[in-house]
Amino acid sequence: MSDFDPLLRERLTAYRNDVVSRVAGPGPDQARHHLRQRRRMTAAAVAAVAVVLVVAPVVANAALRDDRNPPVPAESVEPTPPPTSAPPTPTPTGSPSATTGTPNAPDGRISRAQLLATRVDLPSWPSGMAEGGCATSKVRLKDDTKDTYVSMLADNEFEHGDVDGDGAVETIAIVACRYGEASAKQVVAFDRNQDGRIVTMGRVVRTDDNFKDILAAEITPAGSVEVQVGDIVPCCEIPEYHRREQVRTYRWNGQRFNQTDGPTTFGKDPRLTDLRLGMTHELVDVPGDDTRRELTMVFTVTNAGPVDAPQVAFHGIERGERAGGDWxxxxxxxxxxxxxxxxxxxxxxxxxxxxxxxxxxVPGQPGPEASTRGFLVVHCDAQDRFWPDLKRDDNEVLSPIPL
Known part of the structure; x- marks a missing residue:
């Protein structure tokens, strides 16, 4: 290198350094720049492939049709929604019937005379009634009668209305079977079949342990059956004002009638209370020649609630001559x-x-008809009406002597 001109040597050294710096491996910044560049190139390639895939079928179809027009790029359009059908008509609330307006549904309007003139099958009676004679199979109903254990029509007007949603009316009647002073009852729906024959559609409700009397039945404009029921049957010295009444609603579900509205039980009668009777007594001879004796009875009446007893009535205490006290x-x-x-x-x-x-x-010696009787206390209201007791057993005490 000594033979070279010093100026030339200096220039060769600068050239070498410049070349070495250019061929050195890339640093981190260069690597990131290279990776971004590769991603852009890859994305461009994918886009090109996509264009080819879109355009190729268009070109091919044009060729098959011998279409001389040059293909145009595909346009992005919103897909046409499929035609929608009208939403189904909602079933009315509480209506389980799946059929409405059935074509050519038979007319189920039946008169009292028509029902009495044919034989029908009835829904079952409460336990023991059928064994007593209240028939259910091929029954020829009687008009309201005093006969016992005979299936009959109660003295109520028939109701007509569309209870099953078929577009034709049906008939609602109250059927009864007397077993004494009272009767078992049930509300029954009747219809006609396609041949015009009267058939039993089903039972709406019947008397049972939940309630004892059916007073009326009515078909609403919506096709429900409203039944007025009572918790007792006013008979056998039971006054009508003791009865409580409710209205319960029933609806056909395609197979049977179910309750859809109204109370399901009567519960405890809020008008009644619990009286309890206790007694002490004293029996002494009457001075002088009188052979009678004086009986003093002191009754303690406790009202255990829940309501006041405006008045109390004593029964059975008059077994001699009144001689004082609260008489x-x-x-x-x-x-x-x-x-x-x-x-x-x-x-x-x-x-x-x-x-x-x-x-x-009272007599000194009891007579031949004397007996040990019971004394009873009863709750009465301000209108002088008597009421049953919530616990009847503690309303009574026995006479201390035969009277």
Whole structure:
């Protein structure tokens, strides 16, 4: 290198350094730049392939059709939605019927005379009624009668309306079977088949342990059946005002009637209370030649609730001659629809007790008809109406001597 001109040597050294710096491996910045460049190139290639895939079928189709027009790029269009059918008509609330407006549905309007003139099958009666004679198979119904254990039509108007949603009316009737002073009852729906024959559609509801009487039935404009029921049958000296009434709604579900509205039970009667009777007594001889004796009875009446008893009525205590005590305070007015009490007196508020005293002159020796009888206390309201007790067993005590 000594033979070279110093200026030339300097220039060769600068050239070498410049070449070495250019061929050195890439650094981190260069690597990232290269990777971004490769990604752009790859994306461009994919896009080109996609264009080819889109355009190629167009070109091929044009060739098959001998289409001389040059292909145009595909346009992006919104797909045409398929035609939609009208939404189904919603089933009315509470209506389980799946058929509405059935063509040529038979007319189920049936008169009382028509139903009495044909034989029908009835839904089952409560347990024991069929064994007693209340028939259910091929029954020729009787008009309202006093006969017992005979299936009959109750003395209620028929109801007509579309209860199954077929576009034609059906008939609702109350059928009964008497077993004494009272009757078992059921509300039955009747219809006609395609031949015009009367058929039994089904039972709406019947009397059972939940309620004891059916008073009326009515078809609503919506096709439901509203039934007025009572918790007791006013008979056997039970007054009508003791009965509680409810309206319960039933609807056909395609197979049977189900309750859809109204109460399902009566529960405890809020008008009643629990009276409890206790007694002490004293029996003494009457001074002088009188052979009779004086009986003093002190009754303690406790009202265990839950309601006040405005009045109390004592039954069975008059077994001799009145001789004092609370006899003078007895209300002389007779009670309606009840055995007349021996005495009606102001009552006992809920949670309190009252004492009532009655003095009687009785024979010294009991007569042949004398017996040990019971004394009873009963709750009465301000209208002089008597009411049952929530616990009847503690309303009565026995006479201390035969009377």
């Amino acid at each position: 003078s305070r007895c209300d002389p007015k007779p009670l309606p629809d009840a055995d007349q009490p021996s005495c009606l007196l102001p009552g006992v508020p809920s949670g309190e007790s009252r004492r009532y005293t009655f003095v009687l002159l």
